[in-house]
Structure formats: C-alpha cells, structure tokens
Amino acid sequence: MKHLIVSAFLVLGTSLSGTTATQAQNTPAKQLFGAHDDASSQRARSHGSYAKGCLAGGEQLAETGPTWQAMRLSRNRNWAHPRTVDFVQRLSREARRIGWNGLYIGDMSQPRGGPMLSGHRSHQIGLDIDVWMRPAMNLNLSRNRRENISSISMRRAGGAFVNDNWTPEHHAIMRAAAQDPEVARIFVFPGAKVxxxxxxxxxxxxxRKIRPWYGHHYHFHVRLRCQRGSRNCEDQAPPPAGDGCADAQRWVNDIxxxxPPQPRDPNAxxxxxxxxxxxxxxxxxxxxVLEAR
Known part of the structure; x- marks a missing residue:
C-alpha cells in the first residue's frame, strides 16, 4: 500500500506530467520518503547533498550487534549507505577498546533517505550518524527500553562548558572518529570542542574536523564523505585550515x-x-529511488 501511495505521485522513469506533476510539486517530499519502510533494490548511491537528496540501495544497521545498539527503533532511521554501516561498526569496536562496551546509535537515515517526517534537515543521503553521549555499558536493552531511555547532556552554562558527565572517553571516541579517513566533519556543542x-x-x-554547532550536547553528529561510485553526491566544502580552536572559543565567548542584536532594517x-x-x-x-522495488 505504501508503495502504491508513492507511485501515485510518480511517472514511469523520472519524468513528471499532468496532474501527477502538480501533485508531486505540492506534496512534501518527507511524506513520500517517510512512507517507505524498506530500502530500494538498487546499487548503493547517495544522490544530492546532505540536506537535499536521497539514498539508493541503503543498508540497515542491525538493531543490536556485539558493540552497538540502535536506539528509537520505532523511527526506522537505522539505515545508511553500506560504508556508513561499516563505519558505525568500526567506531563501536574502538569505543569498546577505549573503555565503553560500545555505542548507542541514534538517527542515521530513513530507508531511502530523503527529507524526514520530523527533526533533521540533513541525514538525507545515508552519510550522517548521531552517536549518543550516554556511555553504552548495557547492550542488552529491550526495544521498549530503547524507546524510553534518554541520552545524557554534556553541556553547562548554555553550552559554553562541559559538565561533570564529560569524560576522557568522550574525547577519545570523538578523536577516533575524526581520525577515520571516511569522516568529513563531526558536529558537537562549542564547549566540548574547546x-x-x-x-x-x-x-x-x-x-579540524570537530565543528561547533547548536545543540549536539546529547549526541555528536558524524558526517562521512561522499563515497566512491556516488557521482551525484555533493560533498560539503572542507573545514577551514587549522585546528578550529579559536573559532570554537569565539562561539563560547558569544554564549x-x-x-547585541543587529537592528532590523524596517524596509527589509x-x-x-x-x-x-x-x-x-x-x-x-x-x-x-522512490519508485524502485
């Protein structure tokens, strides 16, 4: 039924015409992509940009593995490009070596990527991962527990500083992620970067890859580079040269x-x-991607 709903807005191939074009133009893409509960049977490809694209041939991260658990399973957002799934498994093994039992993994992408029904603007092409700040010491959480347990905040003073929940292991796990050649950026609140x-x-x-951004104190957000074979994938511009520490300190100073707020132009x-x-x-x-079986 979900596939038929989506197909009602599509024409064979990639062309749009007549009333179908009008319907597709007016229907939020998040409704079309949110209607799918499985991936397309295509080669794995990321199409477009992190905040305006989709995912072909996505792979589902197993709900539970030897060193990870996917959280909030009801959202069905534990899908990604296969290389992203590989990265999650690799980083979770490193987290165990560092001192946790593994990682709790939050949102990745929908089965076919695209805009989400709620929340993120990015996470659309299968290359974004939210990793919970809560140390994953228990990897036997039930589905119900994973719906109700929360991560823990690391910030103090509005994000200017870390709080007492911050540990050397948080530092080490983010360092391991940033040193992975597949990783383009990691977003975290300014106080953690400083x-x-x-x-x-x-x-x-x-x-250099650790970038201060709003929120991101319950999780850190890892973004991978476009993968080989995804010719239509658009990488984000590289971070500025240097370690970025002075920039993060400016964020903290502004917090x-x-x-003072900039005066608004009355004529604007x-x-x-x-x-x-x-x-x-x-x-x-x-x-x-939407039309494929």
Whole structure:
C-alpha cells in the first residue's frame, strides 16, 4: 500500500506530467520518503547533498550487534549507505577498546533517505550518524527500553562548558572518529570542542574536523564523505585550515557575553517560513529511488 501511495505521485522513469506533476510539486517530499519502510533494490548511491537528496540501495544497521545498539527503533532511521554501516561498526569496536562496551546509535537515515517526517534537515543521503553521549555499558536493552531511555547532556552554562558527565572517553571516541579517513566533519556543542582543544596533548590535526554547532550536547553528529561510485553526491566544502580552536572559543565567548542584536532594517521584507522540500527540489534520481522495488 505504501508503495502504491508513492507511485501515485510518480511517472514511469523520472519524468513528471499532468496532474501527477502538480501533485508531486505540492506534496512534501518527507511524506513520500517517510512512507517507505524498506530500502530500494538498487546499487548503493547517495544522490544530492546532505540536506537535499536521497539514498539508493541503503543498508540497515542491525538493531543490536556485539558493540552497538540502535536506539528509537520505532523511527526506522537505522539505515545508511553500506560504508556508513561499516563505519558505525568500526567506531563501536574502538569505543569498546577505549573503555565503553560500545555505542548507542541514534538517527542515521530513513530507508531511502530523503527529507524526514520530523527533526533533521540533513541525514538525507545515508552519510550522517548521531552517536549518543550516554556511555553504552548495557547492550542488552529491550526495544521498549530503547524507546524510553534518554541520552545524557554534556553541556553547562548554555553550552559554553562541559559538565561533570564529560569524560576522557568522550574525547577519545570523538578523536577516533575524526581520525577515520571516511569522516568529513563531526558536529558537537562549542564547549566540548574547546574542552578537547584544551586537553589534547598529542597530534591536533583531527581537531579540524570537530565543528561547533547548536545543540549536539546529547549526541555528536558524524558526517562521512561522499563515497566512491556516488557521482551525484555533493560533498560539503572542507573545514577551514587549522585546528578550529579559536573559532570554537569565539562561539563560547558569544554564549557567555552575547553580542547585541543587529537592528532590523524596517524596509527589509519580513522573513518567510522555510518552504517544505518537494520531489522536484531533489535530484532527478530520487524519483527512481522512490519508485524502485
């Protein structure tokens, strides 16, 4: 039934015409991608950008493995490019070596990627992973427990500093992730980046990939590079040169002493709410991803 609902908005191949084109243009893409509960039977490919794309041939991360558990299973967001699944397994093994039993994995992507019914703007092409900050010491959580347990916050003073939940293991796990050649960026709250800058006594090159961003104190967000074979995948621009520590400190300074708001130009048009993405906003290959068995 879900496939038939999606097919009602598509035309054979990738063309759109007549009333179908009108319906596709007006239907939020998140409804079309959210209607699928399995991946397309295609070669694994990421199409488009992290916040405007889709995923062909996605692979599901097993709900439980020897060194990980996928959380919030009701969301069905434990899908990704196969290389992303490999990375999660690899990092979770490293987490065990560092001192945890493994990792709790939050949202990755929907089965066919695309815009999500709720939450993230990114996570659309199978290359984003949310890793919980809560140490994964118990890897026998039931499905019900995984729906109700929460991660734990690491921030203090609005994100300017880490709190007492922060440990050297958090630092070490993020360092291991950043040193993986598949990783392009890791997003975390500013105080954590500054703490890692202050604590790191060895090689600092990996700190360049750690980028301060809003929120991200219950989890850190790992973003992988576009994978070989995904010709239509759009990489994000590389982080600026250097370790990025001074930039993170500026974020912290602005949290502690916010700059005055910029006066609004009375002649400027009022900001408009962000428009929902439709299928026609996405790469043309995404129509085929939705239609494929």
């Amino acid at each position: 703490q890692m800058c202050n604590d790191e006594t060895g090689d600092r090159a990996w700190l 502690l002493d916010p700059p 048009p009022a900001p408009q709410p962000r428009r929902e993405l439709t299928l026609t906003d996405l790469p043309r290959q995404c129509a085929g």
